[in-house]
Amino acid sequence: MNIADLATEGRLASVDNQLARLATDLRQLRGEYAAELDTLHKIDQLLDQRLILSSQPTGQYCD
Numbered sequence: 001m002n003i004a005d006l007a008t009e010g011r012l013a014s015v016d017n018q019l020a021r022l023a024t025d026l027r028q029l030r031g032e033y034a035a036e037l038d039t040l041h042k043i044d045q046l047l048d049q050r051l052i053l054s055s056q057p058t059g060q061y062c063d
Helices: 003-028 037-055
Strands: none
Touching: 003 037
């Protein structure tokens, strides 16, 4: 595993941890429709980031 792979693994783990925390926050809100728009927006951004990171070929991350 090279440095780019390790960096990718770290980024994916970070995004996954953030998603887990936000999902927990979302579950704690009352009612199915009580979720705040900001939390949903953050989850959407993190999911997009995760999709981008996981779809790039190994070793081609440029951040």
